[in-house]
Amino acid sequence: MKETRRFITIATCKDSIDAHVLRTRLESEGIFVILKDEYTVTWDPLASNAIGGVRILVPGDQAAEA
Numbered sequence: 877m878k879e880t881r882r883f884i885t886i887a888t889c890k891d892s893i894d895a896h897v898l899r900t901r902l903e904s905e906g907i908f909v910i911l912k913d914e915y916t917v918t919w920d921p922l923a924s925n926a927i928g929g930v931r932i933l934v935p936g937d938q939a940a941e942a
Contacts, residue, residue, distance in 0.1 A: 883910060883933040886942050892918045895930035907938045 889895040899909045912931040
């Protein structure tokens with residue numbers, strides 16, 4: 877049976893630069909990170925407020941550590 881991971885949003889960033897800084901910090905601690913809506917915000921920065929910015933997602937079992 878295939879195991880599925882549940883991801884939790886732990887933070888949002890207004891732009892992709894801040895999101896990458898946070899991603900790098902988390903990954904240096906061994907935490908897996910997904911950036912959601914990164915490309916949309918990079919392509920159209922004015923859409924950031926409308927979609928809630930770039931979301932930082934981590935696996936549920938690593939959320940407390942993150």
